[in-house]
Every structure is written in structure tokens, then in C-alpha cells.
Amino acid sequence: TQLLEQSPQFLSIQEGENLTVYCNSSSVFSSLQWYRQEPGEGPVLLVTVVTGGEVKKLKRLTFQFGDARKDSSLHITAAQPGDTGLYLCAGGSGYALNFGKGTSLLVTP
């Protein structure tokens, strides 16, 4: 199993602040995905990145895949309470999709 380390594990911020969440591994992945999971529900895919150095934007969320395809970051601009949830990164190689343990984000009004 290829390990993915996510940091920070927990993050509590005020509405309007910016934040960055990191996903790191010593392994190279053919693709990397970010999911958000809300309490009592299954994870939902936010984005897939496949090319080293790739940057994708989804409204206030910016995702970057590292040049060496071993790491990724998720940046949220002007966080809102609706961004609260567990953010999971998942690295793909072959058939396997390995998940990090997640970053739990709380955005308070």
C-alpha cells in the first residue's frame, strides 16, 4: 500500500480566511483525486489531477499536483461555513486507489 500523508489533520478557521491542505507521499501516482466528505455521508469527488504541475480551479478551491506527481495541495480562498467537512486525497496507481487519513476542516461564521 502506498501511503499518503495529509496535513494538517485538523483545521479550525474563521469565515473569510484562506487555507492550504497538503497531501504528500514518497510514491509516484498516475493520478491524484480530492474528495470531500460530510458527516453521515460518503466521500464525493472534487477533482482529479493527472499531469505533474497541473493546476485546477473549482470556484474558490485551487488544486495543484506536484511536478514529480508525489504530492498535491488544496487551497481554499475566503473559506465559508459550507466548506466544512473532511477533505481526503487519494492516489491512483494500477487498479488501486489509496486514501490519506484526511483533513477535518471547520469554518465558523
Place this chain on the structure above:
Amino acid sequence: EAQVTQNPRYLITVTGKKLTVTCSQNMNHEYMSWYRQDPGLGLRQIYYSMNVEVTDKGDVPEGYKVSRKEKRNFPLILESPSPNQTSLYFCASRFSGVGNTQYFGPGTRLTVL
């Protein structure tokens, strides 16, 4: 509506009483898998299936069985549940390529007393 369904959503049972958690998807996905999610341990894959009659172990297969007789269904069987199998279980499916969107079911919260 494209979805993955799981049943039951909640289950409390006792040690040793066989149970099955069903999973069904309506997207014609080849790949299906089961995960368990525990605090501090994240999502861990139990079993996966690349297509009908093709299954393989994930990271934590002990105490679980699966079958894939039809493309849409992938039940998880606990033949003799134990308290350490108390967890939140998710079924997921996708098309074969690892970069494809993986759709998760709503989860089954299992408590084994």
C-alpha cells in the same frame, strides 16, 4: 439518477451472527470496492472487484467475504462478526481506469456487541 445504494444503513448485531451488507450500482461500472472508515485510521480498502467473478483482497480483508455474481451487485459478508468489525462501511464503484470518478454509497454503520 446515478447512484450506489447500500443496505442496511444502520445495523446493531451480536458477535458471531452472520450478516450481509448489500451494495448495488446503476452505472454499469466494472470496478467495485468495499472500505471501512475508522477514527484515526481513515478509509481502508477491504476487498475490490474488477469485474464479474473477479475479486481480490484489499488492505484489511480478514473476517470478510465478498462475491460478484452480477455486475451491479457486490455484497459484503461477515460470517462471524466480532466487536473489532464495528465500523462505518462504504461501498464504491467506478469505471476501470484509476483516474475515473469513484462514486461512494451512503455508508453502513455497523455495531457488533
